[in-house]
Each structure stands twice: as structure tokens, then as C-alpha cells.
Amino acid sequence: EDNRLNLIQSRIRDFPDFPQKGIIFRDICPILKDPAALSAVTSLFEEHVRAQFQQVDLVVGLDARGFLFGPLLAQRLGVGFVLVRKKGKLPGATVSVAYNLEYGKAEAEIQEDAVAPGQKVILIDDLLATGGTLYAACSLMNQQRAEVLGCLVVVELKELNGADKIKPHPVYSLLKY
Ligand code: PRP
Ligand code: HPA
Secondary structure, three states: OOHHHHHHHHOOEEEEOOOOOOOEEEEOHHHHHOHHHHHHHHHHHHHHHHHHOOOOOEEEEEOOOHHHHHHHHHHHHOOEEEEEEEOOOOOOOEEEEEEEEOOEEEEEEEEOOOOOOOOEEEEEEEEEOOOHHHHHHHHHHHHOOOEEEEEEEEEEOHHHOHHHHHOOOOEEEEEEO
């Protein structure tokens, strides 16, 4: 077994009934506070991507916690990083899509020139719950004719079947709850 996974797991805190009753919130902040744990996340993602995909053009991170892990991975891979933001935050020409998530709804947006047709991209976020957020990001990539190689998350909440929603795009998660 990989010690790195045990370290990462030890750096996730559970908060019952946040942000609403019935949700057990998995808080990844302690990972960021521990450089060894953050490095473990980055190296596991890097090893997976290098083993699975021949060529990657961009890492695409989801607002807001995908921004914490995405640029680290992009640097390791030697590729650029692109932001999928909540609507209204990005200047210039944008494309957006509405979606539902585990505890609400939102709209995801990218700059129109963020990805070029045919570019091979990896999507990254902290956590997969219902899959609404990653599905929306995949839709934006498809609309822009980018090729989604796969999605990376630190935590996957299995009972919500988010991976089914994102099919056929593969999801790689470090920890499953
Ligand atoms: C959380 C989480 C994922 C998403 C997962 O973000 O960081 O992005 O929800 O849920 P889903 O799989 O059901 O879509 P949130 O929208 O709370 O935003 P934040 O990162 O800005 O806090
Ligand atoms: N933790 C963090 N983010 C989330 C969760 C959670 O349990 N569910 C949906 N987004």
C-alpha cells in the first residue's frame, strides 16, 4: 500500500451538517497546511497522468478548490493551467453553462480563447460529489472542441455516483468515501 494515501487521508477532516443539514463536509484544508501531504497529492496525480496519457496540453482547474491543486500539477507536467470559474468572474468573451451540485446550483464559465480545438486537457478538482460541477466543465470543453482525457479529484463520494454522470470521461480519485 502507498503511504502517501494514508498521509493524505489523515489530512482530511469531516464536518457533519455543513454547509447544510445532512451533508458530511470533507475538508481538504489540512492537506494544504502540510507540505508533505500536498506533495503526495501532486506526485500521485503526476504519476497517474504520465502513466495513462501520452500527451497532455493543458490542466483545467475548477473554481475554487481545483485552483489549489491544478497549477502544482501543471508545473510538474510542464503544461499550462486554465481556470473554469463561477460565472461573472472572468473578463472578455466567455462561454458558460448552468449546473446543479450536491448543495446548490451554479454557472461555470471559461474564457472563449482558454482552450483551442483539439487540445488534450485534464480536469482537476478537490472533490467529486454528484458530478454536476465536473460534468459542466466537461460540457464547456466539448463545446470548445477540446478533448477531455480524464478528470482528477482528491476525494470521491462514491454513493452519489458522480463518476457515472461524467462518463465516458474517466475519473481518477485518490480517496473514496
Ligand atoms: C464543491 C467542490 C466541487 C463540487 C463538487 O465546490 O469543491 O467543486 O462542489 O460537487 P458536485 O460533484 O456535486 O458538483 P463548491 O461549488 O462548493 O465551490 P467552492 O470550491 O467555490 O467552495
Ligand atoms: N466536501 C467538500 N466539498 C464538497 C462536498 C464535501 O463533502 N460535497 C460537495 N462538495
